[in-house]
Amino acid sequence: MNKKFIIVDDFYDIAHMYHKSFFEEAKEINPQELPLKISSLLNISGQVEQKVIIDAAFNENRFENSPNPIVANPTYDWIGVIYLTLPPDCISKTGLRFYTHTKTGLDAFPNEYARKINGWQNIEDIQSSFNGSNSSNWESYSSIYVKYNRLVLFRSDLWHSYGIGFGTELNNSMMYQKLLIKNG
DSSP states (O other), rough: OOSEEEEEEOOOSOOOHHHHHHTOOOBOOOOOTTHHHHHHOEEEEEOOOEEEEEEEEEEEEEEEEEOOOOBBBBTEEEEEEEEOGGGGOOOEEEEEEEEEEEEEEEBBSSOOHHHHHHHHHHHHHHHHHHHTTOOOEEEEEEEEETTTTTTEEEEEEEEEEEOOOOOGGGGGGGEEEEEEEEEE
């Protein structure tokens, strides 16, 4: 099965201590439970479970009206986002959005085949064709709501944005942990 994204609610056994880390100004995090849990979700090799490598894990937050560009990250295999905004502050708030590029129809960073067909020779060619700051070039095909202790795991080459943010101060903003993951 070719999974594009996986959503798991109630991901952490004790999520509150990770929520508190935002107020302790901890940027990098290192929960020991992450590699095993994520490896289990992905079941990378199909029959024999292979562990993933969490290359980076850090806290991020977005405030009200703080849009960010549409991006893809082909350097990694997966990206994980764990929402840690408390329930009263995230009701009906949209987080991650996934996009297709209107001109090419691609929902992911171009692979070798797509690069050859379109004549893209280098990263500069690709960047000039995919302007993540111009929303008129993109169509959203899926969005995921923010929910406390929800993990959204998705292929890192998918075109995505982290949402426009909400809240006016740290305690009511969009708070999430971001994980950059490679297959082991």
